[in-house]
Each structure stands twice: as structure tokens, then as C-alpha cells.
Amino acid sequence: xxxxxxxxxxxxxxxxxxxxxxxxxxxxxxxxxxxxxxxxxxxxxxxxxxxxxxxxxxxxxxxxxxxxxxxxxxxxxxxxxxxxxxxxxxx
Numbered sequence: 114x115x116x117x118x119x120x121x122x123x124x125x126x127x128x129x130x131x132x133x134x135x136x137x138x139x140x141x142x143x144x145x146x147x148x149x150x151x152x153x154x155x156x157x158x159x160x161x162x163x164x165x166x167x168x169x170x171x172x173x174x175x176x177x178x179x180x181x182x183x184x185x186x187x188x189x190x191x192x193x194x195x196x197x198x199x200x201x202x203x204x
Contacts (some may be wrong), residue, residue, distance in 0.1 A: 116182060123171050129153055130163035 126135050134150030137160070144156040161168070195201045 116179075116186065120182075121175050121179060123175065125164070125168055125171050127160055127164045128167070130155075130160075 127137070128135055129137070129148035129150060131153045132148060132151040134148050136149035138147045138149055139145075140147075144158070145154055146157060146160055147154045155163075
């Protein structure tokens with residue numbers, strides 16, 4: 114069994130820290146983004162930092178799924194490795 118990386122992909126919508134709008138305007142050749150709703154300008158790092166709680170939540174969800182799937186895969190590998198052994202049983 115191989116882990117499917119697509120299962121762990123997420124699209125996280127970043128919100129304006131002032132008005133909560135999701136529509137942002139990005140300027141070419143610049144890291145500045147502007148909220149279409151309220152006009153707040155910030156750089157990309159500030160926008161990411163302001164959305165840290167949401168990003169952390171998604172990351173925790175991915176970690177939990179990945180840990181569970183790796184544990185399941187490891188258990189299956191052990192069962193296969195010791196299949197037919199009279200002395201070792203894995204539940």
C-alpha cells in the first residue's frame with residue numbers, strides 16, 4: 114500500500130484580517146496584496162501570518178490523517194511480514 118499524496122492536499126482560503134473578505138488583488142512584481150472589499154494592503158507574509166490559526170488547523174488535520182494512515186500501513190506491513198508465523202501474531 115502506498116500513501117496517496119493527493120489525499121492530504123488542501124486549498125486554504127485566506128481572509129482579509131480587517132473585513133474577512135476572500136477576494137484579494139495581487140500586484141505583479143510585488144509581494145503586496147490588496148483586499149478588494151476594504152482596500153487593506155499587506156504583503157503576502159502578513160496575510161499568511163494573519164491567517165495562522167486557520168492554517169494551523171488545516172495542518173493539524175493533515176497530521177492526524179497522515180499519522181492514522183501511516184499506522185494502518187505499518188500494521189499491514191507487519192501482518193504481511195509475519196504471515197504464516199506460528200510464534201508471532203499481530204492484531
